[in-house]
Amino acid sequence: MKVAIIGGGAAGFFSALSVKEHHPEAEVILFEKSQELLSKVRISGGGRCNVTNALSSISAFSKSYPRGAKFLKKAFQIFNNQDSIQWFESRGVPLKVEPDGRMFPISNKSESIVECLMNEAKKLGVQIEMGVSVGNIQPNQEQIEIDFIRGKEKPELFDRVIVASGGSPRRKGLEWLEELGHQIEEPVPSLFTFNMPKEDVVSLMGVSVQDVAVSIQGSKYRSSGPLLITHWGMSGPAILKLSAFAARELALRHYTFKAQISWIGFINQEEVLAELQKKVTAEPTKTCLKAKPFDFPQRFWAYLLHRCNLPENQLWGELGKKKLDKLISVLSNDIYEVQGKTTFKEEFVTCGGLALTEVDANMQSRRVSGLYFAGEILDIDGITGGFNFQAAWTTGYIAGQLKS
Ligand SMILES: Cc1cc2nc3c(=O)[nH]c(=O)nc-3n(C[C@H](O)[C@H](O)[C@H](O)COP(=O)(O)OP(=O)(O)OC[C@H]3O[C@@H](n4cnc5c(N)ncnc54)[C@H](O)[C@@H]3O)c2cc1C
Structure with a gap:
C-alpha cells in the first residue's frame, strides 16, 4: 500500500x-x-x-x-x-x-x-x-x-x-x-487580541487583572479569566478565549464592537454594593485610593477611581449614592470601544x-x-x-x- x-x-x-x-x-x-x-x-x-x-x-x-x-x-x-x-x-x-x-x-x-x-x-x-x-x-x-x-x-x-x-x-x-x-x-482568524486606539486604558500596559468577565455588547459571547492590558489594547486568556468563541461574529462586525468588562468577574451588582458598603461602614475615614475593596494592582485601582472622576482624597465615608453607583458601574460594567485586532504572536x-x-x-x-x-x-x-x-x-x- x-x-x-x-x-x-x-x-x-x-x-x-x-x-x-x-x-x-x-x-x-x-x-x-x-x-x-x-x-x-x-x-x-x-x-x-x-x-x-x-x-x-x-x-x-x-x-x-x-x-x-x-x-x-x-x-x-x-x-x-x-x-x-x-x-x-x-x-x-x-x-x-x-x-x-x-x-x-x-x-x-x-x-x-x-x-x-x-x-x-x-x-x-x-x-x-x-x-x-x-x-x-x-x-x-x-x-x-x-x-x-x-x-x-x-x-x-x-x-x-x-x-x-x-x-x-x-x-x-x-x-x-x-x-x-x-x-x-x-x-x-481565531485567537487574537483587541485593539483599542481610542481608549486611555493602554497607558496601563503591562498591568494584568486576575479574574475579569468580558462580553461582547449585543451578543451572547462572554468569557472570564485573567486579562492583560497591552500598549495597543487588551490581551490575556479572557480576551483570547472570547476572540476564539466569537471569531465569526467579530469577523462579521469587522472587528469593531464594544467590550463590556466586569473587573471583578461574574458577580452581580448587589454583591458589589455589599462589598463597597463594607468599606463605607468599616473604614469611613480612609481614602478609597488607599483602602482597596478588591485585590487589584494599585495602579489599576487608581485608574478605575479616576475613570469614576473620584479625587485621590475621596473618603469612603463621604461617598454618596451617586458616586457609589458610578463605582459599581465601572467595576462591573465598564465599556471599551474595540477597533481592530492584533494577531496573538504566541499562537x-x-x-x-x-x-x-x-x-x-x-x-x-x-x-x-x-x-x-x-x-x-x-x-x-x-x-x-x-x-x-x-x-x-x-x-x-x-x-x-x-x-x-
Ligand atoms: C506561532 C504559533 C504558536 C503556536 N503554539 C501552539 C502551542 O504552543 N500549542 C498548541 O496547541 N498550538 C499552538 N499553535 C497552533 C498549532 O501550531 C497548529 O494548530 C498546528 O500546528 C496545526 O498543525 P497542522 O499539522 O494541521 O498544520 P501546520 O502546522 O500548519 O502544518 C501544515 C504543513 O503543511 C505544509 N503544506 C501546506 N500546503 C501544502 C501543499 N500543498 N503541499 C505540501 N505541503 C503543504 C505547510 O508548509 C506546513 O508545513 C501555534 C500556532 C502558531 C502560529
Missing part, C-alpha cells in the same frame, strides 16, 4: 507515524512544500511547545474547542491527551504540567518534540520529500492521483492520501478540496476549513474514498493551552489508522 501525506506539520507527522504503526508494510511518503519540517511546532509556545493540556475529563477538554467540540468528544475516545502524554513519555520526552494546565516538555524546548517526531519517522521508515508542493488530487479508479505544483514533474498514484496541509487563511487555498465536492467553512489558528460533515469518524472523506484529513485543515480549532496540538495528534492518529 502506497500512502501520501500532504504537509509536514504536527498532524502530518502524527498521521505518518500512525500509518506505520497500524500498517507497518505500507510505503509512506510525506510531502512538505517548504524547506522546513514541523516549523510551527518549533516556534510554538514561545519555543517551549505547549504539547497538550492536563484537563482530565474528555467532556471538559472538548469544551475548549469553539469549532469541533462534538466531533472531538468522540475522537478523544480513541486518542486523547492521556494518550499523547504516554506517547511522548514512552519515547523519552517526559512532560510537565504548569499551574494553568498547560503541558510542556520538561526540557522546556520545543526541539525535544521536533527531535522525537523526526527520530520516530526515521526509525519507522517514513520517506520525506521537502520542497514538494501538492497542487491537486483526484480519484483515479481505485487510487488517488496527486499533481504537483513544485518539486516534482509528473503526477503520482497512491492508494491512500492524508491531507494535513494546515489552516488556510483564505478560501482560495481550499479550492482544490472544494473542487472534489467538499463543503468548506469560510476561514477567518494563532484558523477558524473554518473543511466542514466536519465532510468526514466520517475515521477522518475519511465522504466524497472521495481513500482520502483522509487531519489537523487544522479541518474546521476544528481550540483556545490556547495546548488544545490545538492535541487536535492535531488526535485527528492525525485516527486518520493514520486508515479505517474505512
